[in-house]
């Protein structure tokens with residue numbers, strides 16, 4: 499089951515890379531799919547969503563659960 503996050507401030511590939519890194523700092527095995535156009539990030543597994551949201555916020559990409 500995947501988790502979809504709605505992430506603010508993703509504007510380009512560099513943002514997508516930073517978002518990916520922030521998520522992988524929390525969940526090293528995660529392979530997030532970042533959609534730059536929509537700001538949606540799909541996680542292949544749920545993991546610790548609260549910790550991921552906190553890490554994204556700290557990185558400057560406030561996020562919320564999209565589903």
Ligand SMILES: [Cu+2]
Pocket residue numbers: 508509510511512513514
């Ligand atoms: Cu950017």
